[in-house]
Amino acid sequence: MKEGPDISQIGALIGDPARANMLTALMGGEALTASELAGAAGVTLPTTSAHLAKLEAGGLIAQRKQGRHRYFALADDEAGRLLESIMGYAANRGHLRTRPGPKDPALRKARVCYNHLAGDYGVRLLDRLVADGDVTLDGDEAAVTPAGEMRMAALGIDMPALKAQRRPVCRTCLDWSERRSHLAGSLGEALLARFIATGWAKREKNSRAVRFTGEGEREFMALFP
Amino acid sequence: MKEGPDISQIGALIGDPARANMLTALMGGEALTASELAGAAGVTLPTTSAHLAKLEAGGLIAQRKQGRHRYFALADDEAGRLLESIMGYAANRGHLRTRPGPKDPALRKARVCYNHLAGDYGVRLLDRLVADGDVTLDGDEAAVTPAGEMRMAALGIDMPALKAQRRPVCRTCLDWSERRSHLAGSLGEALLARFIATGWAKREKNSRAVRFTGEGEREFMALFP
DNA sequence: CGAATGCTTCGTCTATCATCGAAGTATGAA
DNA sequence: TTCATACTTCGATGATAGACGAAGCATTCG
Numbered sequence: 001m002k003e004g005p006d007i008s009q010i011g012a013l014i015g016d017p018a019r020a021n022m023l024t025a026l027m028g029g030e031a032l033t034a035s036e037l038a039g040a041a042g043v044t045l046p047t048t049s050a051h052l053a054k055l056e057a058g059g060l061i062a063q064r065k066q067g068r069h070r071y072f073a074l075a076d077d078e079a080g081r082l083l084e085s086i087m088g089y090a091a092n093r094g095h096l097r098t099r100p101g102p103k104d105p106a107l108r109k110a111r112v113c114y115n116h117l118a119g120d121y122g123v124r125l126l127d128r129l130v131a132d133g134d135v136t137l138d139g140d141e142a143a144v145t146p147a148g149e150m151r152m153a154a155l156g157i158d159m160p161a162l163k164a165q166r167r168p169v170c171r172t173c174l175d176w177s178e179r180r181s182h183l184a185g186s187l188g189e190a191l192l193a194r195f196i197a198t199g200w201a202k203r204e205k206n207s208r209a210v211r212f213t214g215e216g217e218r219e220f221m222a223l224f225p
Numbered sequence: 226m227k228e229g230p231d232i233s234q235i236g237a238l239i240g241d242p243a244r245a246n247m248l249t250a251l252m253g254g255e256a257l258t259a260s261e262l263a264g265a266a267g268v269t270l271p272t273t274s275a276h277l278a279k280l281e282a283g284g285l286i287a288q289r290k291q292g293r294h295r296y297f298a299l300a301d302d303e304a305g306r307l308l309e310s311i312m313g314y315a316a317n318r319g320h321l322r323t324r325p326g327p328k329d330p331a332l333r334k335a336r337v338c339y340n341h342l343a344g345d346y347g348v349r350l351l352d353r354l355v356a357d358g359d360v361t362l363d364g365d366e367a368a369v370t371p372a373g374e375m376r377m378a379a380l381g382i383d384m385p386a387l388k389a390q391r392r393p394v395c396r397t398c399l400d401w402s403e404r405r406s407h408l409a410g411s412l413g414e415a416l417l418a419r420f421i422a423t424g425w426a427k428r429e430k431n432s433r434a435v436r437f438t439g440e441g442e443r444e445f446m447a448l449f450p
Numbered sequence: 451c452g453a454a455t456g457c458t459t460c461g462t463c464t465a466t467c468a469t470c471g472a473a474g475t476a477t478g479a480a
Numbered sequence: 481t482t483c484a485t486a487c488t489t490c491g492a493t494g495a496t497a498g499a500c501g502a503a504g505c506a507t508t509c510g
Contacts, residue, residue: 005315005401007249007308011239016498020233034457047499049458059318068456068507082314083232089307090230093284130363137362138355141405176230180366241468259487272469274488294477295487 013058014086018043019051023060023074023083028208029115031064031071077184080114081173088176108177110210112203116188117195117210118175121220125191126172126183128224135170135183142170144187152187155223156194162186195220238283239311243268244276248285248299248308253433254340256289256296302409305339306398313401333402335435337428341413342420342435343400346445350416351397351408353449360395360408367395369412377412380448381419387411420445 014020018041025032025040032040038048052072055061062075074080110121117125129135134148144152149159162169165186173184183191192210195201200216203209212220239245243266250257250265257265263273277297280286287300299305335346342350354360359373369377374384387394390411398409408416417435420426425441428434437445 005312006245007239007311007315008242008245009240010311010315010318011236011241011245013240014232014236015234015238015240016236017233018498020231020236024232043498044500045457046459046501050498053458070457078314078317082311085310086232086235086307087230089303090232090235092303127363138352138405180363243468268468269470270487271471271489275468278488290477294485 009058010060010082013055013060014083016051017041018047019055022048022051022055022072024087026061026072026074027080027083027087027112027114029073029112031073033069033071037072074114077114077167077171077173081171081184084113084118084176085174088174091176106204106209106211107207110201110212111208112192112210113173113175113182113184113208115192116173116182116184117192118173118182119177119210121210121212122182123175123178123180125224126181129183137172137181142172142183142185144170152191155191156198157187157190162190234283235285235307238280238285239308241276242266243272244280247273247276247280247297249312251286251297251299252305252308252312252337252339254298254337256298258294258296262297299339302339302392302396302398306396306409309338309343309401310399313399316401331429331434331436332432335426335437336433337417337435338398338400338407338409338433340417341398341407341409342417343398343407344402344435346435346437347407348400348403348405350449351406354408362397362406367397367408367410369395377416380416381423382412382415387415 014023021041022037025037034045034048034052037052038045041048041051043051052061052063056063056072059075060079061072064071064073074083108119110117110119112118113122116122126135129148129151130137132147132151134145134151136143136145144159152159159169168185169187170183171185171188172181173188174180175182182188192201195216196203198216199213200219201210201212204211239248246266247262250262259270259273259277262277263270266273266276268276277286277288281288281297284300285304286297289296289298299308333344335342335344337343338347341347351360354373354376355362357372357376359370359376361368361370369384377384384394393410394412395408396410396413397406398413399405400407407413417426420441421428423441424438425444426435426437429436
């Protein structure tokens with residue numbers, strides 16, 4: 001008697017190299033066009049189109065029409081978390097797409113995980129918030145304390161706006177390089193956006209890497225030592 | 226430029242329905258023979274043999290020869306956690322192998338997750354330990370406090386023996402039915418073994434379900450309300 | 451209203467791989 | 481040593497689905 005969820009459908013979706021490349025590209029958080037994804041996956045446009053249709057049918061990605069462009073992005077945070085957790089397993093087993101290159105340390109230091117900050121800096125951020133009593137963890141759920149809300153407001157985060165949304169403000173996400181959790185959810189997204197808006201950090205072109213400026217690094221380290 | 230781990234190999238391994246069925250069967254925690262797995266997957270022995278070779282090459286399972294039998298089991302806790310997290314995603318998307326049947330409530334209440342307790346009871350257990358200050362969480366890492374060690378000793382768990390092993394004593398594992406974490410690691414394994422040894426709970430035949438006896442349920446609820 | 455861009459659909463081809471029956475190997479029992 | 485059990489390997493087959501070129505829609509720009 002069969003019981004439990006069917007993992008083979010999702011496995012099959014992720015199991016094709018072209019699709020895996022597309023999903024990995026989308027882990028950068030940006031919505032990409034079919035042409036860009038074709039380039040990332042190394043296949044032609046018709047092939048890409050077929051793959052995207054399957055990924056969408058499987059609920060892993062969603063598309064947004066905008067004029068003659070169609071932008072594709074991961075369907076939601078949960079899809080991002082799923083991919084990050086599989087990446088974690090793959091990385092620990094040495095299933096790397098290329099041998100670790102010069103970019104690797106930068107990725108491990110700070111990178112985008114769908115829409116929030118990951119890597120050493122991402123883990124450090126959550127650690128500090130928990131240690132200071134700004135965020136409480138309970139399993140993989142997380143919550144912001146009143147003290148944490150004030151701290152976020154001081155950083156320029158509009159907490160009431162985040163709480164008004166239906167999506168979870170605070171979640172944790174398993175980091176593939178650090179093997180520990182970092183902060184996801186709408187707050188995680190807002191914080192990364194804030195770091196970039198204030199010029200503390202910049203996104204590398206065509207990469208998940210996030211580069212902190214000299215000043216940004218000092219400020220970040222002062223806030224989250 | 227490609228960067229990051231390669232998730233397609235793992236996806237492909239899980240993506241075949243026969244292999245997914247075998248892995249799901251192995252999530253029961255017991256080591257199974259090739260014949261048993263053939264039955265679970267619904268394929269013949271030669272096919273099973275080929276699949277098992279691939280799963281072993283991919284590092285998801287390990288085999289142990291014992292006389293003329295070969296027992297297959299999940300390679301380690303990490304493989305179990307990976308599968309449970311994918312199951313969580315699949316369950317939330319309605320990717321079920323069969324429509325939820327009469328067994329489903331029992332599975333959600335208490336079941337085996339590789340080698341530890343999952344479901345409502347598993348989540349409840351960890352919640353209680355954290356609330357009582359017996360276990361501390363830090364991301365997905367977890368640790369037992371001195372108070373927790375005493376409590377475990379009172380339950381008949383040989384903590385020094387667990388700590389002497391190389392494998393982590395305390396880990397968290399995302400529960401697919403509860404969407405929250407439960408206790409894994411060697412302590413999680415030891416606790417489930419203890420519940421069964423004391424007759425509080427029994428494993429259902431050919432199922433991941435764990436059935437608590439009347440007395441076991443009372444004791445468990447008294448300890449972890 | 452063309453023309454150009456961006457993507458999808460169609461048809462076809464090809465290669466991979468899951469599958470099985472039959473034969474082979476290894477271990478244990480008689 | 482011989483038979484039986486448990487599994488693997490081999491060889492052949494068939495189905496799936498990933499790939500592309502060409503043609504077809506849709507949208508925007510000149």
